[in-house]
Amino acid sequence: DILINNAGLGHFGPVDELAVDRFDEMLAVNLRGAFLCTRAFVPAMKTQGGGAIVNVASVAGLVGNPNLSGYNATKFGLRGFGLSLRQDLEEYGIGVTVVEPGFIRDAGMFANNDVELPRGVRTKSPADVAQAVEKAIRTNPAEIFVAPTELRAVATLATVAPGLSEVIQRRVGTREMRNGNG
Secondary structure (H helix, E strand, O other), X not given: OEEEEOOOOOOOOOHHHOOHHHHHHHHHHHHHHHHHHHHHHHHHHHHHOOEEEEEEOOHHHOOOOOOOHHHHHHHHHHHXXXXXXXXXXXXXXXXXXXXXXXXXXXXXXXXXXXXEOOOXXXXXXXXXHHHHHHHHHHHOOOEEEEOOHHHHHHHHHHHHXXXXXXXXXXXXXXXXXXXXXX
């Protein structure tokens, strides 16, 4: 009835320092895994006449970020996969929503790696993500952002004005974000 594609991992660093096996790992987990799980579940959903698929992507699927080119690529891909799949499966009564968290405190990639966020950047909680997933299953919107208003605004702006988004990111210190574990 319900498939939630929520596996994800990220590796930080400039593209010329990102090991190919780390990039392949992100592709396998963040994008290929969602494709394979979806491919396995869709036939049964079609047969039963409905279901819900939730792809937990990231605001990073809307905004290019310094030192996250591989992660951004997989999340842009997951977003595109979900939005396309939504159209493919609508006639079968299968809903598809892309949930796009920003920085989540207390759990997940940024919290688990002690990433130091730029000063003033607000976060959301794991409970906020769970509520978004529940809403996705109940109401089937195309996308749900799980991020403070200002991050949603910057992400939306980045889709139509990526150059301006880069200027804003430089001003808030996104390039200086560091993994606290080295």
